Amino acid sequence: MAFNKVEHIGIAVKDLDAANEVYTQLLGVAPYKQELVESEHVMTSFFQVGETKIELLAATAPESAIARFIEKRGEGIHHTAYGVDDIEAAMREAEEKGFRLLNEKPKRGADNMLVCFIHPKSCNGVLVELCQKIPDNADKADVQLTISNDNAIIEK
Numbered sequence: 001m002a003f004n005k006v007e008h009i010g011i012a013v014k015d016l017d018a019a020n021e022v023y024t025q026l027l028g029v030a031p032y033k034q035e036l037v038e039s040e041h042v043m044t045s046f047f048q049v050g051e052t053k054i055e056l057l058a059a060t061a062p063e064s065a066i067a068r069f070i071e072k073r074g075e076g077i078h079h080t081a082y083g084v085d086d087i088e089a090a091m092r093e094a095e096e097k098g099f100r101l102l103n104e105k106p107k108r109g110a111d112n113m114l115v116c117f118i119h120p121k122s123c124n125g126v127l128v129e130l131c132q133k134i135p136d137n138a139d140k141a142d143v144q145l146t147i148s149n150d151n152a153i154i155e156k
Helices: 016-027 066-072 087-096
Strands: 003-011 033-037 040-047 052-059 076-083 107-109 115-118 127-133 145-147 153-155
Touching: 003 016, 003 066, 003 127, 016 052, 052 066, 066 076, 076 115, 087 115, 087 127
Parallel strands: 003 052, 076 127
Antiparallel strands: 003 076, 033 040, 040 052, 107 115, 115 127, 145 153
C-alpha cells in the first residue's frame, strides 16, 4: 500500500461560505474549486497548499455522513487522504493487512478521484481515504471502470 503523497486533509464544516472566508485568510489563497458530491450529500471546497490540498466538507442534507459527524463531534478534521497509483491494489493490500474497508469497490469522489475509505477503528480513530487520480484526458477504457448512478464503481 505505497502512498505517493498526502493527497488532502478533509475538514467538516457547518457553513461552507464562512469556512471558505476563514481558510482563504489563513492560507492566503482562495479555493480553486467547489464541487457537489450528490451521492454523499456534501458540498466540497478545495484549497491547494503546496503539494497538499485542504478539502472543506459541508453537509447538504441531514442524512449526510458529514452532518452526522458534526452532530456527534463538532466541526474539525474529518479524514486524512493519501494518494495511491492503483486504488484496487491498495484496497487488496489494506484488506490483506487486516484493515477494514468501508466500501468493497472504489467510488468516484470529488476532484476527479477514485476513492475508498478505511474504517477509523482500523487506524487509531482516524478515517483514512485512499485516492487515485483519474487522468483528465482518460476515457472509460483508460480507467477500466464505469460509474453507476450512486457513484459506485463497477468493473467492466
